[in-house]
Amino acid sequence: MSDVPHTEGTPAISTLATETSNPATADIDRMSPLEVVQALNAEDAKVARAVELVLPEVARAIEAIADRMSQGGRLIYIGAGTSGRLGILDASECPPTFGTSPEQIVGLIAGGPIATASAVEDAEDNPAAGRAELEHLRLTELDTVVGIAASGRTPYVLGAIEYAKNQGALTIGLACNQHSPLERRVEIAIVPLVGPEAITGSTRLKSGTAQKMVLNMLSTGTMVLLGKTYGNLMVDVVATNYKLEQRASSIVQQATGLDRAQAVALLRSTQGETKTAIVVGRLHVSPDVARAQLAAHNHNLRNTLEAMQS
Incomplete structure (x- = not known):
């Protein structure tokens, strides 16, 4: 029963x-x-x-x-x-x-x-x-x-x-x-x-x-x-297949103004970390500096960029 x-x-x-x-x-x-x-x-x-x-x-x-x-x-x-x-x-x-x-x-x-x-x-x-x-x-x-x-x-x-x-x-x-x-x-x-x-x-x-x-x-x-987007871009996307790799590349291009080849190179240099790649591409810092700044701002990309640009 x-x-x-x-x-x-x-x-x-x-x-x-x-x-x-x-x-x-x-x-x-x-x-x-x-x-x-x-x-x-x-x-x-x-x-x-x-x-x-x-x-x-x-x-x-x-x-x-x-x-x-x-x-x-x-x-x-x-x-x-x-x-x-x-x-x-x-x-x-x-x-x-x-x-x-x-x-x-x-x-x-x-x-x-x-x-x-x-x-x-x-x-x-x-x-x-x-x-x-x-x-x-x-x-x-x-x-x-x-x-x-x-x-x-x-x-x-x-x-x-x-x-x-x-x-x-x-x-x-x-x-x-x-x-x-x-x-x-x-x-x-x-x-x-x-x-x-x-x-x-x-x-x-x-x-x-x-x-x-x-x-x-x-x-x-x-x-x-929680800062998982930048505008309407999914900047914490995990590129686990070809489609998502293409999406991550497109996101980096839109957020930085770089071309596809540059975005792909940035993602490779940051081990596929989309947020890190965007900070590097926008502010011309090293991946380690970008990661440290993101961590200092609770991994919120907008807050990180605004703080580093101020």
């Missing part, structure tokens, strides 16, 4: 907005292929507006996350099913984009790694498993835990959030239904209300799209605040 907490006053799942039937798609099985995709597209068009309405909460979240990460804290996503997979996706894309270590931004899913490719549906019913995942990570008050659950009531996520609160970590909830147990238990609740899904209860659709948009903002906004 599943270890499912029953919260007094929690409504039946059938009453949740994301579980109710959508009249706009009630006859979707009678539609032509073009009508089907038009109906889906019309529903998806509502997602951006739902996310727009929660931007103040997202902004508050990134400010709080960045403050903790600047002191050595981690960003940890935890969810089940689609929600868990989206968290893992966002976490996994941060190291090559922003030069973070895999330990800094972590994605956890009910059922473990196998659940990223195959559904392990009953794993979400165990709050103790959520707690155990975070116990293994040895949370501190500098860490942030983002519980992701479209319903806002997934036991695995709620168990993790309760443990995170007890450890003093910042707790953020990302749900798509109002007044959920998750919303009530976290410090910052982000609740884009996308309404009924095109296919009743299929929260991989609008809910998943909204969650992906918010997670993009959480990680990207946090990285911007």
